[in-house]
Amino acid sequence: MHNLYESDDLLNQYLLFHYASRDAFFPYDFPVTEALDFSKRCVWEGVDFDLLPRKTRALDLGCSVGRSAFEMSQVFDSVLGIDYSEAFIHAAQVLKESGSHPVERLISGHQSISEKVVLESSTERERVSFEVGDAENLRDDLGDFDCVLACNLICRLKNPMALLNRLSSLVRPNGQLFMTTPFTWLESFTPKEHWLGTNAEDSFSGLREVLEGQGGFKLLKSWDMPFLIREHARKFQFSIAQASRWVRVAE
Numbered sequence: 705m706h707n708l709y710e711s712d713d714l715l716n717q718y719l720l721f722h723y724a725s726r727d728a729f730f731p732y733d734f735p736v737t738e739a740l741d742f743s744k745r746c747v748w749e750g751v752d753f754d755l756l757p758r759k760t761r762a763l764d765l766g767c768s769v770g771r772s773a774f775e776m777s778q779v780f781d782s783v784l785g786i787d788y789s790e791a792f793i794h795a796a797q798v799l800k801e802s803g804s805h806p807v808e809r810l811i812s813g814h815q816s817i818s819e820k821v822v823l824e825s826s827t828e829r830e831r832v833s834f835e836v837g838d839a840e841n842l843r844d845d846l847g848d849f850d851c852v853l854a855c856n857l858i859c860r861l862k863n864p865m866a867l868l869n870r871l872s873s874l875v876r877p878n879g880q881l882f883m884t885t886p887f888t889w890l891e892s893f894t895p896k897e898h899w900l901g902t903n904a905e906d907s908f909s910g911l912r913e914v915l916e917g918q919g920g921f922k923l924l925k926s927w928d929m930p931f932l933i934r935e936h937a938r939k940f941q942f943s944i945a946q947a948s949r950w951v952r953v954a955e
């Protein structure tokens with residue numbers, strides 16, 4: 705059987721786990737609780753609503769089970785959530801229709817608790833719709849939007865440029881784009897030749913070059929956004945996304 709603990713990746717991980725300095729290992733100072741409610745924060749921290757001239761249509765690309773799209777329903781007349789996963793879109797639709805969805809909360813091993821997740825009463829469910837779609841090959845008649853979210857999506861695409869090239873036609877002039885990504889490039893999702901940036905240039909510089917170049921966007925702000933994904937009662941994935949807010953420059 706393949707032993708994970710013989711791999712170079714795990715060897716490096718454990719050498720750093722045991723011996724790295726605090727600065728090399730974790731150069732951040734936010735407490736773990738700041739990583740909660742990520743999909744809600746993507747809307748309320750991510751978008752600058754005061755700068756938006758109109759609040760008619762919003763799009764959440766890679767919306768998964770829909771929380772950011774439901775949050776945006778409090779502001780926009782209509783919100784569309786698109787995801788490649790049929791299971792995620794089905795769950796988002798169940799939430800839209802019934803306001804809740806059953807969930808198994810794993811404690812550990814075979815032990816889990818059956819409960820429900822529920823939408824907050826401030827959600828304007830009727831303003832939100834969901835569909836299965838491919839962010840790399842979006843339908844032609846999607847139209848344009850005052851605000852587009854693409855959170856933790858680009859490093860899950862086969863070819864991020866396919867989406868980046870489409871963004872300028874999706875975001876209206878003076879509209880906003882909010883992106884987050886931990887830049888977790890993995891060849892199982894994205895072939896190396898499609899990773900953004902080069903050895904000499906980090907991924908965010910690569911993203912900025914594309915969006916501020918042919919994309920027609922201007923960077924308004926970039927910052928670190930921690931998030932926590934629960935695996936079981938005693939194990940969580942703690943990640944720090946690079947967040948960035950962009951405005952589409954009016955011609």
Ligand SMILES: C[S@@+](CC[C@H](N)C(=O)[O-])C[C@H]1O[C@@H](n2cnc3c(N)ncnc32)[C@H](O)[C@@H]1O
Nearest residue numbers: 766767768787788789837838839840855856860
């Ligand atoms: C890491 S999750 C992020 C989900 C959500 N935006 C969030 O921040 O919690 C990536 C999501 O992108 C979706 N996805 C992956 N490839 C996609 C594609 N080509 N088109 C649309 N969605 C895609 C996955 O199904 C998944 O829901």
